[in-house]
Amino acid sequence: MAHATVGVGMTRPYLNQGDPAWAATKCGLSTTTTIQQAGCVLTSLAIALRSLGLDPAATPVTVQTKALAAWRASRLPQPFATNSASAVIDLVGRASGLDVGAVLQGRTGRLWSTLMAALGGGRALLHVDTVDDGVDKAHHWVLALRLDGRDIVFADPDGGHEGRLPWDSLEGLSPKGKPYRVLALRTVAPLTKTTSTT
Numbered sequence: 001m002a003h004a005t006v007g008v009g010m011t012r013p014y015l016n017q018g019d020p021a022w023a024a025t026k027c028g029l030s031t032t033t034t035i036q037q038a039g040c041v042l043t044s045l046a047i048a049l050r051s052l053g054l055d056p057a058a059t060p061v062t063v064q065t066k067a068l069a070a071w072r073a074s075r076l077p078q079p080f081a082t083n084s085a086s087a088v089i090d091l092v093g094r095a096s097g098l099d100v101g102a103v104l105q106g107r108t109g110r111l112w113s114t115l116m117a118a119l120g121g122g123r124a125l126l127h128v129d130t131v132d133d134g135v136d137k138a139h140h141w142v143l144a145l146r147l148d149g150r151d152i153v154f155a156d157p158d159g160g161h162e163g164r165l166p167w168d169s170l171e172g173l174s175p176k177g178k179p180y181r182v183l184a185l186r187t188v189a190p191l192t193k194t195t196s197t198t
Contacts, residue, residue, distance in 0.1 A: 001062065013046050013155070013160065013161060013162050014047050014143075014155035014160045014162065015043050015046050015050075015059065015060065015155075015157060015160055016038040016043070016155070016157065016158075016159055017035055017036055017040055017043040017060060017157040017158065017160075018036045018050050018158075018159070018160075019160070021059070021061075021169070022035050022039075022059060022060050022061045023035060023036035024036065024195030025039075025060070025061055025064075025071045027039055027042070028064070029068075030048050033058050035061070035064075037161075039064075039157070040140050040141045040142070040157045040158065040168070041089055041090035041092065041125070041141050042060035042063050042064050042067075042092065043060045043157035044125055044142060044143040044155070044157050045058075045063050045092060045093055045096060045098060045100075045125075045143075045188070046058040046060050046062070046063045047120070047143050047155045048098060048123045048143055048188045049063070049096055049097070049098065051123065051143075051145060051155075052098075052122070052123065052190055054096075054097055054098070054190060055096065055097070058197070060097070062096075063092060063095075063096050064092075066095040066096050067087065067091055067092040067095040067096070069092055069095065069182070070091055070094065070095035071095075074091070089186065091182070093188065093191075094191060097190065097191045098188055098189070098190065098191055099187075099188070099189050099190070099191045100125070100186050100187070100188055101114075101118075101186050101188070101189075102186070103127075103184050103185075103186055104184060104185050104186070105183065105184040106141040106184075109191070111182075111185060112167070113182075114185065114187060115144065115152070115185055116147065116166075116167075117187075118144070118185075118188070118189070119144060119145070119146055119147050120150075120185060121189060122185075122188050122189035123141060123143055123144060123145060123188040123189075124143070124144040124184040124185045124186065124188060125141050125142075125144075125185060125187075125188055125189050126141065126142050126143070126144050126152075126154060126170075126182045126184075126185050127140070127141055127182070127183050127184040127185065127186075128140050128141070128142060128174075128180040128181060128182055128183065129179075129180070129181045129183055130174070130178050130179070130180060132148070140158060141157075142154045142155065142156045142163070142174075143155045143178075143188070144159070144160075145158075145169060148164070150166055150167055150168065151164040151165065151166060151167060152164065152165045152166075152167050152170065156174055156175050156176075158174065158176065158178075159175060159176055161175035161176075162175065163175045163180075164183065165180060170182035
């Protein structure tokens, strides 16, 4: 398990998007939005790189730096900005050596089977609804790490703590006590030479 020192005398089991080392760093090309405010994907992918043994020194900043360089080299018209985060997750992952699968939404058997398969040799980004208002409104990405009994163990970049959700419902509370309900997932695995580039 990767550990990150946060502040003076504080240790969290996983990377925290609010770590003072990068919390104030701007997200993408934004001049106002910071990693602390909107860096859950960058932080989750850095945790994935560490936990998969691909880059033990990965941080949200190193992930973003590689992604920005790849975006500039690709000359894609879509700006690398927080309001297009879902559109650039693929680019962010690939720039760091990760294959991020397509978005799988809904409460279907396919979501559960894809999640179980992903955790067999990789990880999964889980898009969670964090507002207890009955409206499916995804706001946050966490990283599913493994199955432990009947629980999905995940790393939450909102604080850098480990959490658990029951695999049969994928609904529960975050480590901070927020209601989490998984609305979608994207598989995460090491990028291989045989992985399609389209």
